[in-house]
Ligand SMILES: NC(=O)NCCC(=O)O
C-alpha cells in the first residue's frame with residue numbers, strides 16, 4: 001500500500017541536511033535542524049496535511065477525520081540526531097509516518113479519526129542535557145525547572161520558542177484527545193538481523209536507571225609506595241566494573257531484557273606516577289522488568305561495601321541520578337501491530353526495547369506501542385548506521401495497516 | 410656539627426615562596442622559582458660560596474679547596490616542585506647541602522677538594538615534559554632534540570637560557586672533575602617511619618619504565634546491545650588493571666623493589682549510554698633489579714594476547730614509551746655514608762629508591778649515592794608532605810661527616 005521510492009527519496013534528502021564533516025549530524029535546535037524541518041513541513045503540506053508547531057515545539061501535520069469527536073491517531077518519531085549519527089535513527093519513523101498519510105491520500109481514504117504525523121522535538125540528549133523534550137512536553141511531563149537549563153546563554157525555554165513552540169503554555173499540555181500512538185524506529189541492536197525477522201513488536205521500553213558510584217583511595221607516589229601499602233582507587237574500580245558486568249550478565253539470562261554498562265569513568269589525578277586517588281563511574285542500567293533493576297541496585301549497594309573493605313578504599317552509597325520505570329506497550333495496540341504484520345506478510349517477533357524512545361512518554365497518557373525495523377549489525381549513534389529501504393517500507397506498510405485497524409475500532 | 414635552626418629557618422623561608430593558593434608550588438622556570446633561587450643564592454653568598462649558573466641552568470655555590478688538582482665534591486638536590494607539593498621534596502636536600510658548607514665555615518675547615526653546593530634545574534617533570542633537566546644537562550645526558558620541546562611558545566632551550574643557563578654549550582658538558590656526589594632527599598615512602606629508622610642508605614635508584622597499552626573494543630548502544638554481544642574496552646581494560654596489580658605484587662615479593670601502577674587511564678567515548686570503545690592506559694613500572702622489569706614486560710606482552718582473545722577486543726603490543734635502567738649507588742660512597750651514620754649515631758638501613766632522582770644521572774659519570782630522611786606517612790607530591798626538622802638536621806650531619814671522609818680519601 002505504501003511507496004518505497006518516496007520513502008527512500010525523503011530519507012536521502014534529509015541525509016543531505018547534515019554537518020558536512022560530521023555525517024549524519026542534525027542536532028536539535030540548530031539551524032540545520034530547522035532546515036530539515038522545513039523540508040519535512042513542505043512534504044507534509046504536499047501530502048495535504050495542515051501543519052503546526054505545538055507548544056512543546058513538535059512539528060505536526062494534521063488531516064481531519066470524518067468524525068470530529070472521535071479523537072486523534074498519532075504516528076511519528078524524531079528528526080534530530082546525536083552527533084555523528086542518525087542517518088535513520090528517528091527520521092525513518094518520521095518519513096514512514098508521513099508515508100502513511102500519503103498512502104491514505106493516494107487511495108483516497110479519509111479516516112474517521114483525526115490523523116497527526118509528528119516530528120518530536122529533541123528526542124536525543126540535547127545541548128540542554130534533556131532528551132525527549134517534545135514527547136515529554138506534549139504530555140505535561142517536562143518538569144518546569146528543566147526549562148531554565150542552559151546551553152551557553154540560551155535556556156531550554158528559549159530553545160523551544162526558537163523552534164516555534166510556546167513554553168509559557170507548555171506545562172498545561174495533556175493531549176486527552178490522543179486515541180492511539182504508533183512509532184517506527186530502527187532496532188539499534190542486532191536481534192532482528194541475526195534472526196532474519198522483518199519487524200520487532202516492542203512489548204516494553206526498558207526503564208533507564210543511571211547510578212553514580214565514586215571510589216576514593218589515596219594518592220601515593222607510584223615509585224615509592226610498596227604494592228601492599230596502597231589504596232588504589234583504580235584497582236578497586238576495575239574490580240567493580242567486572243563485578244557489574246557479571247551481575248548484569250546473570251540478570252540478562254533471566255526473562256526480560258537487562259543490561260548494565262559503565263560508560264563514563266573518570267580517574268583522578270590521572271598522572272603517570274601517582275597512584276589513582278579517585279574514580280567516579282556512571283552505570284547505565286536498563287530493565288524491561290522493574291524487579292530486575294531493584295535486584296541489581298540491591299546487589300550493588302551491598303557489594304560496594306564488601307569491595308571497599310577488601311580494597312581499603314571508600315565507596316559512597318551508589319546514587320541514582322535518574323531512574324525511570326519500564327513502559328509496557330499497550331496490549332491492544334500490540335495486537336493491532338501483529339495483525340498488521342500478518343496482513344502485509346512481515347516476519348515478526350515480540351521484543352523489548354533496550355533504548356529509550358518518545359513512545360515511552362506518550363504511553364503514559366494514551367494507548368501506544370512501537371515497531372522496530374532491522375539495522376545493519378545493530379549499529380546506531382554512529383556514522384556506520386544503516387537500514388535497508390525495503391525493511392523501512394515494509395515497516396511503513398505495517399503502520400498503514402495498523403492505523404486503518406485503529407481507525408475502525 | 411650542623412645547625413638545625415638555620416635549616417628550619419631556610420626551609421620555612423622557601424615555603425613562603427609559593428603560589429599562595431597552591432602550597433607548596435614553585436614550578437621550575439616560573440618567576441616564583443627565580444625568587445626561590447634568589448633567596449638560595451643570597452644564603453650561598455652569606456656562607457662564603459662563590460655562585461654561578463652553569464650551562465644547564467643549575468645554581469652552584471662553590472668553595473675552592475686547598476689542593477686545586479683534586480677535583481670537586483658536590484652535594485645538592487633541587488628547589489623546584491610539582492604542582493601543590495614540595496614543602497620538603499628537593500629543598501630539604503638543597504638546604505642540607507648548604508648547611509654542610511656553613512658548618513665547615515663555622516668550624517673553619519677548608520677541604521682539600523673543591524666543594525660545590527648545587528640546586529639542580531627542574532628535577533620534577535617540567536612544563537616542557539622533561540624532568541631532571543639540570544642533572545642530565547650537567548652530564549651531557551640531555552638529548553639535543555629535547556631542547557626544542559615546547560611549552561606555549563617557549564622551548565626548553567629558551568627556558569634554560571631564561572634562568573641563566575647556556576643551551577648552546579650544554580651538549581658538551583661532562584664534569585670530569587666530579588670526585589663524588591651526595592644528595593639528601595625525603596623518602597617519599599613509608600618505610601623509614603614504619604621501622605623508626607633515621608636514615609635510608611639508598612643502594613639503588615629504581616629504573617623507571619613507562620608502558621602504554623591501548624585496548625580497542627566496539628562502541629555499541631548501551632541500552633540495546635545484549636550483554637553477550639559486546640566488545641567492551643573498559644571491561645577488558647579493568648581485567649588488565651587487576652592482572653597488572655597482581656603480577657606486580659608477586660614481583661614485589663621477590664628480592665629488590667618492584668612496583669607497577671596504572672596511573673593514567675583514558676576511556677572513549679566516555680558517554681553514559683555508549684559501550685566504551687577504547688581505553689588507553691599508561692603503566693609506570695619501577696624495578697631495582699633490571700631482570701624483574703624484563704620479566705614483567707615479557708609477562709605483559711604474552712598476557713595481553715590471552716586477554717584480547719578472552720574479551721573479544723584488540724590490544725596493541727605494549728609500547729615502552731620510556732625505559733631507564735636501575736642505577737646502583739657507588740659502593741664506596743655507600744660505605745662512607747654508613748660510616749657517617751655511625752659517627753653521628755643515626756639508625757640507618759639500606760633500601761632502594763622507588764622514585765627517580767638527580768643522583769641517578771650524576772651516578773652515570775661520578776661516584777654518587779644518596780640518603781633518605783623519613784617523611785610523614787610517606788606522603789609526597791602533595792600539600793600534606795611533611796618531614797621533621799630534627800630528621801633533616803640529622804641527615805645534614807650525615808652529609809657533613811661523609812663529605813669530610815670523602816675529602817680525606
Ligand atoms: N533511542 C535512543 O537511542 N535513545 C537514546 C536514549 C537511550 O536509550 O540511551
Ligand SMILES: NC(=O)NCCC(=O)O
Pocket residue numbers: 223273533534540597763764765766
Ligand atoms: N623523586 C621524585 O618524585 N621524582 C619524580 C619522578 C618519579 O620518580 O616519578
